Amino acid sequence: MTLIRQYLKALWRGRRLLIYTFLLCFALLIYLPFLMIALKSIGRGWFGRLWLPPELTLDWYKWAIEVTNIPEITKNTLIIAGLAVGMATLIGIPTGWAFGRYRIPGKELLMAMILLPRMIPPIAYALGVAQIFYRLHLINTHFGVALAHVAVCAPYAILVLSATFEGLDERVLEAASVCGASPLRTFLHVVVPLILPGILSSMIFTFTTSYNEFTLTLMTYGKDTVTLPVRTYIAMGEGYWEVTSAMSILLVIPSLLVLFLIQRQVAPEKLVGGFKGV
Template sequence: MTQHQPASEKLWSTVIWVLVIFFVINLFAMIASVVVSSFGTRWLGTWLPAGLTTRWYSSAWDEFQLGEVLIVTFQVVGAVVFFCGVLGVPAAYALARRDFPGKNIVMLLLLLPMMAPPITFGIPLATVLYQTGFGGTLSGVILANLVPTVPFVVLIMIPFIEQIDERVEAAARVFGAGTWSLFRYILLPMLAPGILAALLLVLVRTIAMFELTFFTAGPANQTLVVALYYAVNAAGVRAVQSIDAMAVVYMVTTLVWLLIALRFVNPTQIVARAKRSDAH
């Protein structure tokens, strides 16, 4: 802010940068060690593996049935994203446009599944799903994953919808637009960036959502992150490099979508969006 800072302030800011850089270096080193290991032939007691190979990827692909796991993952994610849009966007529209008694209760109801950690409500939810026959099925996994994501979409979409001037809709009505054409030709194009951003965030969250899938998935419908957990938990049975290869497949799947998402949203939105609706 000022040109001549006192020495103590300069020292302080150096300390802070050292901390940040230390954190980031460790983070990248951790990720790099997984990637290096997945391409290494033999890695014992040295800085780098003895040689490079890609055979762990083909062996991981066969050992962990990654093809099927990826198909299940995309089915789950696709269904979650679709139903989030169908349930979440209209609800957000209602909450953005109307003020009614009890609105605070509805907001609280939507905030709770987002804030409560999945483990806490995951066990009762899994119990109910198993009792109703959904446990261990693909639809059970999808239903469980929708619990935190539908409220997430609603809370992200509310400010987007509030930005759109209500008079635009009124004008369309005056020119004779019905509800469907109002939605199709006015709201959808104007909301598209917001919907895209919200659904991309849901997509990224669902790929990485471990607990709820873990509790509700049967052996035939594990997603990538759950399969990775089982592989790491049973380490010793499989080669470490094979597990690392699977971890790299998981990282690539997640990070590609994150990169796409970051073109449309500000990174702080991924964590900080809830708080704004919480504030009032």
């Protein structure tokens, strides 16, 4: 009897080990590519069957900053992302409010329509966006690229914000007005604090989307509006993998920092979800 119990215990322990092995393999699969990029970006003469680069150098970062003009490109990327976040939020707040709080006939259908840009391959409408923007001379302007990003960012902002506004409890607002607060006071002191986290998370998510957006940027950029992902692509095409790696590290660190910083405030799982009841 004790033997069987011991055997079961060992199996139980083995199971835990198995689980951790599985999780470890999974984590390795996710993180090793970044480690490889990091090693590539600081290594020199890393050829043949070597596990680690034989010589360390920071030259590639110097190249990335001087030759490919990273500061300028970062400025472009941030301006475009900022504009896109601003526009998406301005679109998302009223529309999200209407979706979350008003009774609209055919709401489900309307919402499905708004979300359609996230279901059709971006390249299909990116072609149309590019042609329209050529006609309107919006190609190669920060505003134009940001506007193209709004096509994917706005549905996202509307979705997150409408969920936020839907969760706003009517009774709290009534309580405020019963206690004698004017509508303005209610808005400033009750509504704003309640919806601010939702707006912030929508802004963070649209920022990430715009910061990483590649397809729509590739169709609308010009020489003055190169963004970091597009520059990385160009550098990969040029074949300087070390410099590309250095640029990638510079590009990826802010994304990862944001993820680890915001994980406690906003559920980052929302970043990938989005479609209720698909």
